Amino acid sequence: xxxxxxxxxxxxxxxxxxxxxxxxxxxxxxxxxxxxxxxxxxxxxxxxxxxxxxxxxxxxxxxxxxxxxxxxxxxxxxxxxxxxxxxxxxxxxxxxxxxxxxxxxxxxxxxxxxxxxxxxxxxxxxxxxxxxxxxxxxxxxxxxxxxxxxxxxxxxxxxxxxxxxxxxxxxxxxxxxxxxxxxxxxxxxxxxxxxxxxxxxxxxxxxxxxxxxxxxxxxxxxxxxxxxxxxxxxxxxxxxxxxxxxx
Amino acid sequence: xxxxxxxxxxxxxxxxxxxxxxxxxxxxxxxxxxxxxxxxxxxxxxxxxxxxxxxxxxxxxxxxxxxxxxxxxxxxxxxxxxxxxxxxxxxxxxxxxxxxxxxxxxxxxxxxxxxxxxxxxxxxxxxxxxxxxxxxxxxxxxxxxxxxxxxxxxxxxxxxxxxxxxxxxxxxxxxxxxxxxxxxxxxxxxxxxxxxxxxxxxxxxxxxxxxxxxxxxxxxxxxxxxxx
Numbered sequence: 001x002x003x004x005x006x007x008x009x010x011x012x013x014x015x016x017x018x019x020x021x022x023x024x025x026x027x028x029x030x031x032x033x034x035x036x037x038x039x040x041x042x043x044x045x046x047x048x049x050x051x052x053x054x055x056x057x058x059x060x061x062x063x064x065x066x067x068x069x070x071x072x073x074x075x076x077x078x079x080x081x082x083x084x085x086x087x088x089x090x091x092x093x094x095x096x097x098x099x100x101x102x103x104x105x106x107x108x109x110x111x112x113x114x115x116x117x118x119x120x121x122x123x124x125x126x127x128x129x130x131x132x133x134x135x136x137x138x139x140x141x142x143x144x145x146x147x148x149x150x151x152x153x154x155x156x157x158x159x160x161x162x163x164x165x166x167x168x169x170x171x172x173x174x175x176x177x178x179x180x181x182x183x184x185x186x187x188x189x190x191x192x193x194x195x196x197x198x199x200x201x202x203x204x205x206x207x208x209x210x211x212x213x214x215x216x217x218x219x220x221x222x223x224x225x226x227x228x229x230x231x232x233x234x235x236x237x238x239x240x241x242x243x244x245x246x247x
Numbered sequence: 248x249x250x251x252x253x254x255x256x257x258x259x260x261x262x263x264x265x266x267x268x269x270x271x272x273x274x275x276x277x278x279x280x281x282x283x284x285x286x287x288x289x290x291x292x293x294x295x296x297x298x299x300x301x302x303x304x305x306x307x308x309x310x311x312x313x314x315x316x317x318x319x320x321x322x323x324x325x326x327x328x329x330x331x332x333x334x335x336x337x338x339x340x341x342x343x344x345x346x347x348x349x350x351x352x353x354x355x356x357x358x359x360x361x362x363x364x365x366x367x368x369x370x371x372x373x374x375x376x377x378x379x380x381x382x383x384x385x386x387x388x389x390x391x392x393x394x395x396x397x398x399x400x401x402x403x404x405x406x407x408x409x410x411x412x413x414x415x416x417x418x419x420x421x422x423x424x425x426x427x428x429x430x431x432x433x434x435x436x437x438x439x440x441x442x443x444x445x446x447x448x449x450x451x452x453x454x455x456x457x458x459x460x461x462x463x464x465x466x467x468x469x470x471x472x473x474x475x
Contacts, residue, residue: 054383083385093376097398107384110394159384 007032007163007194013062022048024218035195037205040215041241046198050165054085067162083111086156090168092148094140100151101136104158126154130184146177150184166197200245214238257445264437271433272453279416285355290362321360327421329353334425350422358415365407369400409465
């Protein structure tokens with residue numbers, strides 16, 4: 001696969017917290033428009049791996065390329081890089097002092113430099129995409145968890161990033177609210193967005209992922225189609241994990 | 248009862264003093280405002296420096312230490328002593344300040360120490376996820392601080408700052424020790440001269456008139472904080 005069609009390339013990524021290795025030589029790539037789901041037990045390093053990709057965690061060593069540009073060097077413009085990478089958090093992290101539309105337009109105005117009117121137009125389009133056009137003026141505390149996370153997705157998507165990172169976007173939600181967020185994620189995938197998701201939703205991984213990466217103790221243990229990794233893999237650790245998460 | 252009226256509410260006895268009391272009231276308002284204008288912005292800047300020294304660079308540990316010591320020291324030391332040192336000791340270092348300047352700086356410094364702690368506590372109470380949300384969207388450190396973090400921290404600071412501001416404004420009456428003709432010292436002098444405390448009653452009423460709206464404002468803001 002040529003570099004050109006790869007949205008994200010991760011090579012020999014290592015990350016230590018103090019003396020403890022969290023990621024050991026992780027390498028994978030994600031093609032444009034591909035949805036890759038990373039699964040694994042907690043502590044397997046999957047969230048850290050995701051957070052290294054926009055350098056919310058600093059890699060200890062290794063190379064990361066986004067749209068062909070290396071972003072892991074010491075001299076890159078980290079803010080310009082992050083602009084091209086959207087992030088959705090487990091704990092959502094909406095700005096509580098701003099309305100839904102205020103959340104979505106903040107980066108449009110202060111990072112992308114759009115004027116108030118243009119930012120609002122673009123922001124509203126994304127709020128409508130996640131089905132919340134009528135809740136634009138609501139504060140986060142007036143929204144349900146599922147609605148908040150949909151605003152979180154709209155906030156990241158509105159910047160039209162090259163790739164979207166989802167760090168357990170449904171783990172903090174009440175079970176009955178998970179579906180609406182997964183629905184938005186499917187829509188995002190159908191729109192051709194390149195996505196890397198860390199999730200425990202195996203059913204979602206089966207239905208939506210182009211590829212599944214199984215991580216264990218900081219390394220990639222298995223990688224392939226959802227079917228190959230989640231259904232046909234005979235590996236003991238994969239099976240043990242699946243027994244634990246299977247509902 | 249009549250005795251009480253004679254001693255505390257004998258307004259006729261103040262016939263010649265109203266001008267002095269009005270001027271003293273003006274002085275108290277002026278000194279209070281100057282103290283707030285020095286203490287709160289200074290506390291804000293100190294909190295920002297502490298934040299920068301904490302989050303950015305390990306070599307700034309000394310700066311951080313000095314700041315924390317400043318805040319701890321001036322929160323502990325009596326404000327009266329600070330005023331006295333500024334007014335009576337600084338001239339030996341070649342710096343002579345007027346009574347009003349000494350009072351404003353003395354009380355202002357103590358206020359800045361409390362304000363620094365209030366801003367600092369509010370800034371670090373904003374969850375880490377807010378920094379991550381801002382930074383991951385491409386906002387720089389300073390932009391995230393000013394657009395995302397400080398608006399939330401400011402909201403948490405308003406009520407405790409109002410309290411500290413009230414305490415500092417009242418503490419400006421300590422300026423009487425270096426002969427600031429403020430409301431309390433002037434009404435207290437009138438009391439001595441006339442052997443009648445009615446002037447102090449007037450002083451107290453004026454203090455309440457000045458500060459009560461601020462106390463109410465503080466309560467409204469606190470209530471709004473709870474519902475937000």
